[in-house]
Amino acid sequence: MFVTGLALVLVWCLIALVAPWLATHDPYAIDFVATLKPPGAAHWFGTDNVGRDTYSRVVYGSRLALYIGLLGVIAPLVIGMTVGLTAGYFGGWVDTIAMRLVDITVPFPFFVLVLSIVAVLGPGIENYFIALALVGWVGYARLARSEAMVLRQAEFVLAARTMGFSHRYILLRHILPNALSPIVVYVMTDVTLVILFGAALGFLGMGVSPPAAEWGVMIAEGQSYISTAWWISFFPGLAMVLIGVGFALIGDGLARMLRIER
Amino acid sequence: MHMNGIVAATMAVLLCGTPLAAQDTLRIASGSKVTSLDPIATAAAGNIEAYGQLYTHLVRKDHDGTFKPGLAQSWDISPDGLTYTFELRPSKFSDGSDITADDVAFSLLRVAKDKSSAYPAGFAPIKEVTAVDADTVKMMLDYPSAPMLSNLEIFNAGIVSKADVEKRGEEAFTVNPVASGPYMVKEWKPNDRLTLAANPNYWREGLPKIKTVDLIEVSDDNARATMLMAGEIDVDRHVPWPQIDEVNNSPNVSVKLEPSTVLYLVLPNLAKPPFDNPIVRKAAAMALDRAAITNAVTLGHATVANSTLPNALNYYDKNVSPPAYDPAGARKLLEDAGLLGTEINMMIVPSYAQTATLLKAQWDAVGFKTNVEQVDVGLFWSNLTSGEFEATTTWYYNETEDPDLAVRWALCGTCGSKSFYTNYDNPEVDKLTEEALREQDPTKRGALYSKIQQITVDDLPQIPLYYAPYSNGYSDHVKGLSLTPALQWTLEDAELTGG
Numbered sequence: 001m002f003v004t005g006l007a008l009v010l011v012w013c014l015i016a017l018v019a020p021w022l023a024t025h026d027p028y029a030i031d032f033v034a035t036l037k038p039p040g041a042a043h044w045f046g047t048d049n050v051g052r053d054t055y056s057r058v059v060y061g062s063r064l065a066l067y068i069g070l071l072g073v074i075a076p077l078v079i080g081m082t083v084g085l086t087a088g089y090f091g092g093w094v095d096t097i098a099m100r101l102v103d104i105t106v107p108f109p110f111f112v113l114v115l116s117i118v119a120v121l122g123p124g125i126e127n128y129f130i131a132l133a134l135v136g137w138v139g140y141a142r143l144a145r146s147e148a149m150v151l152r153q154a155e156f157v158l159a160a161r162t163m164g165f166s167h168r169y170i171l172l173r174h175i176l177p178n179a180l181s182p183i184v185v186y187v188m189t190d191v192t193l194v195i196l197f198g199a200a201l202g203f204l205g206m207g208v209s210p211p212a213a214e215w216g217v218m219i220a221e222g223q224s225y226i227s228t229a230w231w232i233s234f235f236p237g238l239a240m241v242l243i244g245v246g247f248a249l250i251g252d253g254l255a256r257m258l259r260i261e262r
Numbered sequence: 263m264h265m266n267g268i269v270a271a272t273m274a275v276l277l278c279g280t281p282l283a284a285q286d287t288l289r290i291a292s293g294s295k296v297t298s299l300d301p302i303a304t305a306a307a308g309n310i311e312a313y314g315q316l317y318t319h320l321v322r323k324d325h326d327g328t329f330k331p332g333l334a335q336s337w338d339i340s341p342d343g344l345t346y347t348f349e350l351r352p353s354k355f356s357d358g359s360d361i362t363a364d365d366v367a368f369s370l371l372r373v374a375k376d377k378s379s380a381y382p383a384g385f386a387p388i389k390e391v392t393a394v395d396a397d398t399v400k401m402m403l404d405y406p407s408a409p410m411l412s413n414l415e416i417f418n419a420g421i422v423s424k425a426d427v428e429k430r431g432e433e434a435f436t437v438n439p440v441a442s443g444p445y446m447v448k449e450w451k452p453n454d455r456l457t458l459a460a461n462p463n464y465w466r467e468g469l470p471k472i473k474t475v476d477l478i479e480v481s482d483d484n485a486r487a488t489m490l491m492a493g494e495i496d497v498d499r500h501v502p503w504p505q506i507d508e509v510n511n512s513p514n515v516s517v518k519l520e521p522s523t524v525l526y527l528v529l530p531n532l533a534k535p536p537f538d539n540p541i542v543r544k545a546a547a548m549a550l551d552r553a554a555i556t557n558a559v560t561l562g563h564a565t566v567a568n569s570t571l572p573n574a575l576n577y578y579d580k581n582v583s584p585p586a587y588d589p590a591g592a593r594k595l596l597e598d599a600g601l602l603g604t605e606i607n608m609m610i611v612p613s614y615a616q617t618a619t620l621l622k623a624q625w626d627a628v629g630f631k632t633n634v635e636q637v638d639v640g641l642f643w644s645n646l647t648s649g650e651f652e653a654t655t656t657w658y659y660n661e662t663e664d665p666d667l668a669v670r671w672a673l674c675g676t677c678g679s680k681s682f683y684t685n686y687d688n689p690e691v692d693k694l695t696e697e698a699l700r701e702q703d704p705t706k707r708g709a710l711y712s713k714i715q716q717i718t719v720d721d722l723p724q725i726p727l728y729y730a731p732y733s734n735g736y737s738d739h740v741k742g743l744s745l746t747p748a749l750q751w752t753l754e755d756a757e758l759t760g761g
Binding site for chain 2: 049
């Protein structure tokens with residue numbers, strides 16, 4: 001499982017890296033003569049409503065998907081870990097404040113909240129990242145807090161404190177490394193979600209702007225042709241499934257290996 | 263035998279696609295919702311279609327473009343074009359009260375003068391409307407207006423009950439409005455449907471033939487087309503271009519392309535760089551293969567636009583033309599002016615993504631650098647009306663076949679909408695607009711409008727793209743129904759056959 005997932009993700013990373021060599025056409029070149037062509041020798045995945053090569057666009061789309069997925073989790077990860085670890089380690093009023101913040105955010109459905117924030121800030125990837133930073137940290141914070149609460153009672157931490165190490169040093173050197181494994185597993189599921197929601201925003205016209213080769217945008221572009229030119233939406237959809245399954249399998253595999261209950 | 267019975271019943275349902283009982287309700291689905299039943303309150307699509315059914319007009323335009331008596335059985339226009347006298351036929355509102363000259367005067371003054379009137383432009387010349395006696399109305403103008411009679415056809419000039427509106431105020435249009443048109447409100451569920459029932463007192467006796475009509479809101483284009491093919495609705499207001507063939511290939515339904523006054527266009531903002539520069543506008547127009555764009559977007563269902571005015575309008579000039587497609591020439595223009603690499607920031611709503619992609623590709627090919635920014639519809643209108651944009655692409659339609667209102671909306675800089683918010687203001691066009699309104703001689707009027715079209719295809723306050731027909735899907739058992747260019751269903755002439 002883990003190996004399959006890893007292989008899938010590595011293949012996608014490779015595709016993204018060498019996209020210019022894999023693509024058979026310029027993903028942005030429109031061709032008025034070759035619109036809505038079905039998959040064939042000239043266009044492996046067919047062409048869309050302005051004659052762009054779907055295969056080349058799917059290939060280039062992997063760059064955006066990975067970019068969104070990997071970059072999108074960084075801010076929530078850093079914020080969530082900082083809040084969660086400090087809250088769990090210090091307890092007391094720090095913990096109370098942090099957890100009330102979490103309680104305020106949790107009742108709202110994740111995507112609805114992200115959507116409303118993007119709607120207020122305006123469409124675009126940057127605003128999606130901002131929305132993720134505002135909302136996504138909660139999951140990491142809870143996870144990091146529970147780990148830190150256990151770890152602060154651990155003997156090696158107590159020992160470090162008796163020896164007079166600073167809180168900062170203990171948090172970074174003792175708590176963080178030991179709290180990391182469940183968080184890494186969570187990152188894998190989160191990457192999948194971030195890619196999916198990013199595409200959903202693109203689909204709704206609130207994410208990446210056209211003519212970007214972004215899978216969600218492509219699925220939206222093919223929406224009205226679904227019964228006459230299915231390939232426009234189908235291939236980016238398939239690509240999204242494959243990348244999502246890849247990350248999910250890595251997460252599952254890691255969880256099993258690290259014996260983490262989820 | 264039992265099995266066969268089930269199979270036969272299933273087959274019957276599958277074949278008919280509609281309930282077996284004779285159908286007496288016509289179901290029309292549209293992406294635009296009905297938000298108000300007060301004819302002067304809004305000019306939004308969805309409401310426009312409903313107003314025409316509830317409130318009748320003084321005159322009506324026939325298929326051949328001539329004016330036929332409506333509520334007014336005859337009329338007289340003074341030689342100076344300043345006084346209109348209408349003789350009303352005896353008729354009743356849906357609540358049984360008489361429609362009198364008072365009601366007509368009240369309704370027309372409401373459209374022309376009421377502060378809450380959303381679209382008074384066509385009625386600006388009106389000075390006074392008075393009831394001479396119970397069935398004679400006199401309308402006096404400040405200055406002659408050639409399209410006055412055809413403006414009476416605009417969706418907001420329907421006749422409402424003075425007594426009822428004065429008595430109930432706002433409520434007169436929310437709970438059981440008193441109707442003068444072919445239909446009255448049976449039930450209104452905002453955000454879902456407006457159910458209309460035939461008005462028994464409608465002045466055209468024996469009409470309408472269809473007793474109940476549902477105006478249903480279904481916002482998703484694909485969902486509507488699917489519902490039409492499945493027989494869940496009888497009429498689909500707007501089948502998207504890519505689905506026309508599919509609908510036509512399905513049994514018992516077909517798409518009718520109906521003439522419209524719709525013009526799709528590119529709007530540059532002349533108050534901001536880069537489009538304040540005429541060279542940039544010219545290069546941008548020359549860069550576009552408008553025929554190819556039309557073909558790609560509408561799959562050949564629309565006509566390439568050659569004028570700044572819709573082609574269904576009177577006095578539309580088929581001989582004018584914006585700069586022809588010449589990418590090399592466009593590049594040279596930019597090069598000579600040192601403008602290569604000029605950035606264009608184009609704002610669009612998501613449904614224009616395909617058009618934007620095509621525009622960007624062709625502009626970038628001649629040396630522009632185009633950025634496309636997607637915004638939602640609300641932000642789009644607020645940016646557009648406040649001038650916070652460099653370029654966009656959208657459409658408009660004209661309520662009548664007379665060009666006056668179209669020119670005022672899209673090309674005149676002093677008529678309120680700043681030439682469709684492009685901030686184009688050519689004093690000569692402004693002057694011609696007023697001249698043409700007052701000119702009673704059709705030949706001379708035509709020459710004035712030709713001149714306006716010639717000036718504007720040279721000045722390029724807009725780059726016209728294509729004239730799109732209305733593409734409406736109809737079930738085969740609906741007969742005699744069409745959508746007029748003024749966005750009115752001809753429901754009173756329609757009937758349902760078979761079932």
